[in-house]
Amino acid sequence: MAMAPVLSILTNSISIFALVFLSSLPHLSLCFKPRSFNHSAVQSDWSSGGATWYGSPNGYGSDGGACGYGNAVEQAPFSSLVSAGGPSLFKSGKGCGACYQVKCNDNAACSGNPVTVAITDECPGGPCVAEAAHFDLSGTAFGAMAISGQADQLRNAGVLQIQYRRVPCNYPGRNVAFHVDAGSNPYYLSVVVEFEDGDGDLTGLDLHQASSSPTSDSKDWISMQQSWGADWKLNSGSTLEPPFSFKLTSDSGKTLVASNVIPTGWQPGATYRSVVNFKT
Structure with missing residues (x-):
């Protein structure tokens, strides 16, 4: 018998056997499904919402408000371009x-140019609950939507219809920082997390004690609880052992480890800056 027919018969036999074998193992079909990725909450399309403003006309709303950022809201990189969010944006603090x-187009003073703002406070009542999404902007941020020289005219508009979309946060030259609450002590740690690039908000924060190089999958991470706004706490019941590392989990499920960012000898009320940030 010639070799070509023999090879053809062998090939066909192997193919038939493979098909029969695979069909007898239906659970293997999972291996061939497309991989699903957890994308960030960034939006390409615009949605409709409402906007008001609070505080002074050229101010920053309030000192951190319900998120706990303190006077950082008036300083770079926030630079007063901030907003209190209605319930769908504030998310009980998880949206901080x-x-x-x-941007706006429905008023003669609107420039139509987009302005980037960060959620730093809560807008709990009034028009903030009357719409699916409402931004109570700082006076500075509200005026920034106006044509040059017409910010005051725009601020007289009352409730303004706007377009909005979620975008990545980007703080050039800044890394994630941890502000230790003044009430922290050797048994209780409370920190406000600031300046996360990318999603900007967190769904989880874990602490690792006294380790030179903790890894993301280490077994010794301790979950912290959201205390309020951007503040996370751990009440250990025993002495905490610095230096402290943190594992951050963003809104889209990305993780970031800030190793040994709070040192031995840390002080309540101090801010400690890491050397890492999420990629945008």
């Missing part, structure tokens, strides 16, 4: 730090 572009 998220970034949005806002």
Whole structure:
């Protein structure tokens, strides 16, 4: 018999056997499904919402408000371009730090140009609950949507209809920082997390004690609880052992480890800056 027919018969036999074998193992079909990725909450399309403003006309709303950022809201990189968020944006504090572009076209003073703001406060009542999404902007951020020289005219508009979309946060030259609450002590640690690039907000924060190089999959991470706004706490019941490392989990499920960012000899009320940030 010639070799070509023999090879053909062998090939066909192997193919038939493979098909029969695979069909008898239906659970293997999972191996061939497309991999699903957890994308960030960034939006390409614009949505409709409402906007008001609070505080002074050229101010920053309030000192951190319900997120706990303190006077950082008036300083770079926030630079007063901040907003209190209605319930769908504030998310009981889990929305603190998220970034949005806002723009308006329904008023003669609107420039139509987008302005990027970060959620740093809560807007709990009034028009903030009357719409699916409402931004109570700082006076500075509200005026930034106006044509040059017409910011005051725009601020007289009352409730303004706007377009908004979620965008990545980007703080050039800044890394994630941890502000230790003044009430922290050797048994209780409370920190406000600031300046996360990318999603900007967190769904989880874990602490690792006294380790030179903790890894993301280490077994010794301790989950912290969201205390309020961007503040996370751990009440250990025993002495905490610095230096402290943190594992951050962003809104889209990305993780980031800031190793040994709070040192031995740390002080309540101090801010400690890491050397890492999420990629945008």
